[in-house]
Amino acid sequence: MGAEARLAAAPFRPEDELADFIAGRGGDGAVVSFVGLARPAGADGEAVTGLFLDSYPGMTESSLAAIADGALTRFGVSAVRVVHRCGQIAPGEPIVFAAAASAHRRAAFEAADYLMDRLKTDAAFWKREDGVDGSRWIEPAADDRAARARWSDPCPE
Amino acid sequence: MKILFFGRLADSAGREVELDLPAEGCTVAELRRRLAGALPQAAGELTRPSIRACIDLEVAPETARVMPGQEVAFLPPLSGG
Numbered sequence: 001m002g003a004e005a006r007l008a009a010a011p012f013r014p015e016d017e018l019a020d021f022i023a024g025r026g027g028d029g030a031v032v033s034f035v036g037l038a039r040p041a042g043a044d045g046e047a048v049t050g051l052f053l054d055s056y057p058g059m060t061e062s063s064l065a066a067i068a069d070g071a072l073t074r075f076g077v078s079a080v081r082v083v084h085r086c087g088q089i090a091p092g093e094p095i096v097f098a099a100a101a102s103a104h105r106r107a108a109f110e111a112a113d114y115l116m117d118r119l120k121t122d123a124a125f126w127k128r129e130d131g132v133d134g135s136r137w138i139e140p141a142a143d144d145r146a147a148r149a150r151w152s153d154p155c156p157e
Numbered sequence: 158m159k160i161l162f163f164g165r166l167a168d169s170a171g172r173e174v175e176l177d178l179p180a181e182g183c184t185v186a187e188l189r190r191r192l193a194g195a196l197p198q199a200a201g202e203l204t205r206p207s208i209r210a211c212i213d214l215e216v217a218p219e220t221a222r223v224m225p226g227q228e229v230a231f232l233p234p235l236s237g238g
Contacts, residue, residue, distance in 0.1 A: 036238075053238070054163050056230060059214050084238055096238055119238040126164025127236035137165040138236045 003072040005064035005082040007055060012083055014097045021081050021099050028078055032108040033099035034116055040091040046131050048091055054126040055086040063124040067115060075111040077102040082115060084123065114151055120144040160192060161230040162199075166208060170199035170231075182224040185210040185217055189231075207234050 014035040022031055038051045068080045083097040096119060100111035127138040158178055162170040176188075176195065183191070189210070193200035202208065210217045211230040223229055 053236075054167065056161070056163050056211075056214075056232070059211065059230075062214065121235070121237045123235070123238040125236055125238050126233060127238075128165075137233070139234060144237060 003065070003068035003080040005061070005068040005080075006084070007061050007064060008083055008085050009087050011093055012085070012097070014083075014094045017081065017083050017097045018099065021079070021101070025079070025101050027103070028101040029103055030105040030108040031099060031101045032105065032112040033097065034112050035094055036096040036098075036116070038089045038091050038093050038095055042129050042131065046133070048129050048131055050091070050130040051089040051095070052128040052130065052135075053086045053089065053095070054128065056124055060086065060124040063122060064119075067118045067122060070118065071100060071111040071115045074114065075100070075102070075107045077107050077111045080111060080115065082119065084119065084125075086125065117144070117147040117151060121148040158225050158227070158229070160188075161228070163230060164233040164236070166199065166202055166231055166233050169202050170196050178223065178225045180225065182222050184219065185212075185221050185223060186219040188223050188229070189219075192231075203231065208232065 018033050025031065040048055042048050064082050064084055068082045072080045077100045079101040081099045085095050089095055098112055098115040098119065100108045102108040121144050128135050129138055158176060159173050160176055161173050174196065189203060193203050209232050211232055212221060212223060213228050
């Protein structure tokens with residue numbers, strides 16, 4: 001089945017993605033998935049009224065596909081799916097769904113962990129947090145960079 | 158030709174701008190200077206070294222040549238997803 005990556009301009013239902021992903025499995029014993037949600041408060045504790053993920057048509061989809069392919073190849077899992085929102089996102093809404101399937105659980109857990117660490121730093125988005133006092137554009141956090149460095153891949157620069 | 162801007166850069170430069178390029182093209186560095194001249198409100202942001210150019214969806218160095226008809230974008234550092 002391979003690696004699937006999709007950019008979603010409108011809200012999606014992670015439970016439907018998971019059900020569809022599981023239904024497509026043939027013989028795998030393990031499916032691991034992650035859902036990222038838009039938090040209602042920013043890093044500074046201030047209320048966030050919305051999140052805007054700017055994306056570059058063509059480049060953003062390619063960056064998602066490269067990350068999904070990377071997980072498939074590195075961990076030898078049988079399938080990977082990434083669904084990532086772009087555009088305007090409300091607090092509480094799903095931003096990303098990332099899943100991996102394999103014969104046994106270890107590879108699927110590691111692939112899902114890797115997918116999220118890479119998506120947090122290498123996916124071609126520009127994120128803006130909107131609050132009551134205005135908006136600010138976000139850079140990757142130190143935690144995200146450290147997590148990305150765990151996997152020792154060369155950074156695409 | 159169309160030049161595209163993303164992220165915080167689009168706040169000051171807009172999403173896209175039309176610019177005439179000579180038939181022989183120009184370097185990314187020259188294009189950056191011309192854009193800063195054409196969009197004074199975005200000049201400060203555009204000339205930061207952290208802003209990178211992309212030609213036909215690939216990051217390009219300042220010395221790369223831009224030809225009319227290519228897709229060019231200027232990008233701030235990625236936020237990630």
